[in-house]
Amino acid sequence: MPPLSAVATGLQFPLVLLLAASGSGTEPACRHLGNFDLPMLEKSGDVLIGGLFPLHFTAPQPDLSFLSKPHHDQCHGFDYRAFRWVQTMVFAIDEINRDGSLLPGVRLGYRILDSCDHIHTGLRGALSLINDSSGQEGMDSRCPGGTPVSAVIGLASSSPTRAVAHTLGPFRIPLVSYFATCACLTNKLAFPSFLRTVPSDLFQVRGLVDLVTHFGWRWVGAVGTEDDYSQYGIQAFSEQLRQRGGCLAFYTTLPKTPSPERLRQIADTLESSGAHVVVAFTTEGQLYDLLSEVARRNLTGLQWVASEAWVTATLLSAPHFHPVLAGTLGFAFRSGSIPGLGDFLLRIRPSPRPESVFTNMFWEELFGCTLSFRGDEAQTGRGSVLPACTGAEDLSARDSIYTDVSQLRVSYNVHKAVYAIAHALHQLLRCDSVARATGNRACRNGFQFEPRELLSYLKRVNFTNHLGEKVNFDTNGEPVPLYDIINWQLDGSGGIKFEKVGSFDASSPEGLQLNMDEERIVWTGGQMQVPVSVCTESCPPGTRQATRPGEPVCCFDCLRCADGEVSNRTGSTECMKCPLYYWSNRERVTCVASVEEFLSFHDSMGIILVALSLLGVAMTLIITMIFYRFRATPIVKANNSELSFLLLQSLTLCFLCALVFVGRPSHWSCWLRQAAFGVSFVLCISCILVKTIVVLVAFRSTLPGTSAVRLFGPPQQRAIILTCTALQVILCAGWLAWTPPYPFKNTSYEAGKIILECKVGSALGFYLVLGYIGLLSCVCFVLAFLGRKLPDTFNEAKLITFSMLIFFAVWISFIPAYHSSPGKYTVAVEIFAILASGFGLLLCIFLPKCYIILLRPERNTKKGLVNKPTTHAIN
Helix, strand or coil, X not given: CCCHHHHHHHCCCCEEEEECCCCCCCCCEEEEECCCCCCEEEECCCEEEEEEECCEEECCCCCCCCCCCCCCCCCEEECHHHHHHHHHHHHHHHHHHHCCCCCCCXXXXXXXXXXXXXXXXXXXXXXXXXXXCCCCCCCEEECCCCCCEEEEECCCCHHHHHHHHHHHHHHCCCEEECCCCCHHHHCCCCCCCEEECCCCHHHHHHHHHHHHHHCCCCEEEEEEECCHHHHHHHHHHHHHHHHCCCEEEEEEEECCCCCHHHHHHHHHHHHHCCCXXXXXXXXXXXXXXXXXXXXXXXXXXXXXXXXXXXCCCHHHHCHHHHHHHCCCEEEEECCCCCCCHHHHHHCCCCCCCHHHHHHHHHHHHHHCCCCCCCHHHHHHCCCCCCHHHCCCCCHHHCCCCCCCCCXXXXXXXXXXXXXXXXXXXXXXXXXXXXXXXXXXXXXXXCCCCCHHHHXXXXXXXXXXXCCCCEEECCCCCCCCCEEEEEEEEECCCCCEEEEEEEEEECCCCCCCCXXXXXXXXXXXXXXXXXXXXXXXXXXXXXXXXEECCCCCCCCEEEEECCCCEECCCCCCCCCEECCCCEEECCCCCCEEECEEECCCCCCHHHHHHHHHHHHHHHHHHHHHHHHHHCCCCHHHHHCCHHHHHHHHHHHHHHHHHHHHCXXXXXXXXXXXXXXXXXXXXXXXXXXXXXXXXXXXXXXXXXXXXXXXXXXXXXXXXXXXXXXXXXXXXXXXXXXXXXXXXXXXEECCCCCCEEEEEEECCCHHHHHHHHHHHHXXXXXXXXXXXXXXXXXXXXXXXXXXXXXXXXXXXXXXXXXXXXXXXXXXXXXHHHHHHHHHHHHHHHHHHHHHHHHHHHHCHHHCCHHHHCCCCCCCCXX
């Protein structure tokens, strides 16, 4: 709304003042304050419909000096297109009056004023319509029972419409707009009596955003004006565009009367912004000056996107605008044909009658002449034009905006507005049983009714017009949001034709609202390829957008996705993490299954370890065969052949258990690995422990009076081995029963790889099994160390001590190597420890004996094995 000071002082509005009479019994009188003598096109009738049209697009600014009474200057810049809208309203009312089925017995009249596309002039005209304009200032009259007009059709621009809607709303006088699209007018609390036959800008903005994003335009400029239509439209467009990944390169505002310097500044912005697409939310008159400056600079290559306010503006289709605007794309109201309107427009002629004032203005503007009439002819209204306009061309021969009825859009909406009011009046004035039951005043008092009654019927109106289009209003007084998408194309005669290349239906489901026939579009400069308008080219797949500090979101850098993240489309704002056990490929565009790594039988390392394991088994079997072949020799007998064979078998199991660690981990292999390792090594160490004890007892038994040999015979030896092994079996069984080892996919070692390994499950069970092996090894080592100096030539205790030292060295070094080795090398370290300790025991204990058996048979005698000193006192 305009400021109150501007409304109060800028214009002298026509008001009605109710004065109390001094004497009793005197009826109150109404006095008109202000000038009601306004140019008007009117026709009497039973019911009057008001009209406000911008017949001029330049209104003088009111004098706000407060020093004198404001006066009203003449508006300038006659708008042929708006005059066609006026004639369309007249044509529709005449058509209804001739129709016997719609409003039978009722004759419609009209009062049409010029709003000059200005807030103050529009308000002045609206107040003139709702007050009786027959009187002059200072004349008294009785207060009228209601407003002269029952409804008002208007206005074209959103800001004047808001002002008029605020004024008419409290009186519930219907205001039906044919061109005001501002979303602000949807507020029914502020504008309770406002309806329109054009969709709200909310839908147009949604369609424009869909159109811009459909063609991949993310860097878009915007041109608007200082009125509500532009401000609300650009704000909504900017917000929705930002949500869809685009942004405004600039937003410049055109003043109502821009200075040349301001026009040059805006043109500089258009040229330097880098945006190749410009969306203009403005009217044709406001855009004319800017486009003239753009055309003067020959600033071509810009793809203009038009709002419905100027997309079919013939004023801007002049030849000098063709290099700039050819290829323009924009939204337009649905077009429709009005049969008979073309002939009706051609029949108008100037006349001296007062109601022909607008026609005379049109005639003078169109033909560039001054109309005057002879005195006698002025009385009858049938006089011809004086010679000043003689020879003027007939209207049918003029290539005029006024006579162009090929694509009626706003005129079609005016036609729908008139018929909507007529159908509402038809229902209101039809005195059926329902109307009488609801107390309809029109049924009691003829044509006397309140505008609020007509408003209630108008909100519920529902009819199908001559084109088969359904006309109705929703709860906000809005029609069905339908748009045509128009492309400005050069025709063969050097003019511009408005070609329909698509449509937008906001009532359709999401994703199906925009329909484009892209093959029919001709882009700016006559190109057939879609223009590109981006601040930065879209990031390719495998990268993401990274905004630059202090710059719009449309200006960004492209960063390669990190390991394990992908982006599989162009223009990704973020990279997606791959699912578990998947990894990004080299191009970072897709997730592939991570490489599974484990020590397999096909790896070179696995083959080497398996070969070493089999070598250990083979060597053990060979030594077993040697010992079996020479089992009767003293060296085999002296080393307790039963324990030797049992130790060889346990070493064979140790070498074989290493094979279980190779291959893909599974539940059974994880269980078997640790159990086989723990039991086989305890069996091996138990045999060595018993062997050590036997050696010690054998030498101690040579002392006089000892009976140790009898106390530690084969049964006791077997019992110790069985007991020691049984304890390990119990530990392993408890471990496997409580929290057994299990296969695990480890992704933390190396990016893009899955290490298949066996988790120990219970750490306590694992360390008890290892600790028990270590305990037996320590006991065995201590006993062997104590017997290392026994006086025999072939000292078994020394060999056991040396083998235990190797065993300890291997397993002590195994612990840090096991925890620091990555991936499959962890398993390889454990296998290596098993094999190394196995080979250490095998070679240290049995290789010297095989050397004597095979290479030094002369020492394989009882005398050669024991070499006691001749003088040794034993107490």
